[in-house]
Amino acid sequence: MDNNKKLRGALPMLQLSLPLILEQFFRILVSSIDTVMLSSYSEKAVAAVGMMSQYVFFINILFNVIAIGTSIVLSQYLGAKKTDDELNFISKASTGMVVVAAVFITVLIAVGTRPLLSRYSLEDEVRTFATEYFFFYGGLGAFFISFSLLQSSVLRAYGYTKEAMVVSIVANIVNVAGNALSLYGLFGLPILGVKGVALSSLASMVVSCILLGIIIRRKKDIKFKVIGGKKTPAKYYRLILSVGVPTASESLSYNVSQIVIMAMISSLGTYAMSSQVYTQTICRFVFMLAVGIGNAVQIKTGYCVGAGQQDYIYKKVFKYGAIGTGCTLGMILLANVIKHPIIGLFTKQPEVHELVSLLLLLSIYLEFGRSLNLVFIGALKGAGDILFPVLYGIFSNWVIMVGGSYLLGLRLGLGVAGFWIGIATDETTRGIVMIFRWKSKKWMKKSLV
Numbered sequence: 413m414d415n416n417k418k419l420r421g422a423l424p425m426l427q428l429s430l431p432l433i434l435e436q437f438f439r440i441l442v443s444s445i446d447t448v449m450l451s452s453y454s455e456k457a458v459a460a461v462g463m464m465s466q467y468v469f470f471i472n473i474l475f476n477v478i479a480i481g482t483s484i485v486l487s488q489y490l491g492a493k494k495t496d497d498e499l500n501f502i503s504k505a506s507t508g509m510v511v512v513a514a515v516f517i518t519v520l521i522a523v524g525t526r527p528l529l530s531r532y533s534l535e536d537e538v539r540t541f542a543t544e545y546f547f548f549y550g551g552l553g554a555f556f557i558s559f560s561l562l563q564s565s566v567l568r569a570y571g572y573t574k575e576a577m578v579v580s581i582v583a584n585i586v587n588v589a590g591n592a593l594s595l596y597g598l599f600g601l602p603i604l605g606v607k608g609v610a611l612s613s614l615a616s617m618v619v620s621c622i623l624l625g626i627i628i629r630r631k632k633d634i635k636f637k638v639i640g641g642k643k644t645p646a647k648y649y650r651l652i653l654s655v656g657v658p659t660a661s662e663s664l665s666y667n668v669s670q671i672v673i674m675a676m677i678s679s680l681g682t683y684a685m686s687s688q689v690y691t692q693t694i695c696r697f698v699f700m701l702a703v704g705i706g707n708a709v710q711i712k713t714g715y716c717v718g719a720g721q722q723d724y725i726y727k728k729v730f731k732y733g734a735i736g737t738g739c740t741l742g743m744i745l746l747a748n749v750i751k752h753p754i755i756g757l758f759t760k761q762p763e764v765h766e767l768v769s770l771l772l773l774l775s776i777y778l779e780f781g782r783s784l785n786l787v788f789i790g791a792l793k794g795a796g797d798i799l800f801p802v803l804y805g806i807f808s809n810w811v812i813m814v815g816g817s818y819l820l821g822l823r824l825g826l827g828v829a830g831f832w833i834g835i836a837t838d839e840t841t842r843g844i845v846m847i848f849r850w851k852s853k854k855w856m857k858k859s860l861v
Contacts, residue, residue: 425732428711431573433704435580440696442584446591450609451758453595457606459682460541462689463532466671468550471517473663475558478513479565481656482506484793485860486569487711491718492861497642499635503566505648507638510562514555521551532678541606548610556617563624568711570634572627579623587616651860658798662789662805669809673817673831684828687767690758691832694751694772698743698779699786702736706786713794722856725791729850733787740783744776771832778836784843788850797855804845813838 450457485502525546529539560583567576593601594608604611628636677684709732716725747754755768789801813834820830849855 425708425712425728428571428573429704429708431577432568432707433701435573435577436700436703437697438577438581438584440693440700442588445588446609448757449591449595450606453605454537454541455682455686455759455761456535456538457541457609458689459685460534460538461545461606461609462685462692463538463674463678464542464546464550466667466674467528467546469667470664470671471550471554472557472561473660473667474517475510475513475561476663477656477660478506478509478558478652479561479656480659480793481652481654482562483565483569484655484659484710484714484796485651486566487714487794488718488796488860490569491715494861496635500637501642501644501648502652503636504638504644505652506562506566508644509649509652510558511555514558517554517558518551521547521554525551532675534678535682538682544605544607545610548607549613553614553617556614556621560617560620560624563621563628566628566634566636567624567631568707569714570631571711572631572634573708573711575627575631576624579620579627582623583616583620586619587612590615655793655796655798655860658802659793662802665806665809669814672814673835676818676822677828677831679822680827683761683763683767686759686761687764687771687828688831690755690764690768691771691775693758694747694754694768695744695775695779698747698775699740699782701739701743702783702786705732705736706790709787710790710794713791717795717859718861722795722853725795726850726853726856729788729791732791733784733847736787737780737783740779741776744772744779748772748776767828770829774829774832774836778832778839781836781838781840781843785839785846788843788846791850792846792855795855796858796860797849798858800849800854801846805842808838808842812841 446461450461482502486499489499489502525543529542532539534542564576564579567573590612591609592598594604594612597603628634674685674688677688709729713725713729716722751769751772752765755765755772759765759768789805792798792801815834816837817831817834820826820833821828822830824830826833
């Protein structure tokens, strides 16, 4: 293991987390610009893309079985100073699995999109928009999405968070430019609507995939040889999946439960769906710091556990959690102070404006719990403690979030606000439980090396 690898593993927390935070900011900014652009085109387009974005997240989660598993295993292997051959085995195993997964998803979307949407109570125009977006972006883009996620995870595991950030920014700029061309007919081009938005997102993933590949090839300390060399032992496939499958299962459960909740909200009408989408868009700016810190904590914890520095990282994670939660609460309070002009950027409908305003107030409760989750679950995953967060998360998603949302939102008649309270209660109770799990130190026995 050369000195450069040792240096990457010893990066201070700020150097790891700041690019991740900035990457989140630019990604969310572009996503918000997308929403504003779509809202100027059609409220129905916003509802359709917002609904299908849940399924795009679902696809990302399936690919993250491999990407997250690779990142966590690599972090601990780098901390333990494993050999170059062992690091290359991880890269080869992960690449092979990504290709298989991408082909499967492409075929599934091609044959399953229309039957899926037939289960929703949608207006015809919303259904058409949703079909176009999901087929062109999710179906045609599956390979590029999966390989971009994998390459980005590898870069971050080696400590190259700044490079991953730059690629993300460039890809997002491509996305915004494509959206402008598609929705506004610039330079005399035809207005393609939602189909053009999907193609713009696809183009951004292609650019991301190419740039990440170039950077990885130029970083001599990154071991990412996927062709030739020794045959990859089966244990590396098992190791990646043993971490990735449970980790992604938690996210899978969460997003499936979100899809169920969105389906229930759809029964309340297009305004309720649009309000949910707009509030989620605003809140992404609020918790971006906690997301960046949580991702950095996962990387840092993996390095420290691999290097045998459990006592050091045990104390640090509490500090990181306090910082993430404090920043998140400050930002959600600020968002509530200035919420009316912000909401005005997204919609001119009084009913939607009123609903978003209420949801932002309830988000103080939501973001407190979410920030705890992001940091402490990130630490537990980085340490290799996978099953406890997954099993408790699945229980909480369905019993507290879905069950509570149904009870409050539909049965008690609180509408979309009731759904928001159910989601917030899930996040907060899970966050508190994960703090106690970290404090118990049981994760110290879960190392992968």
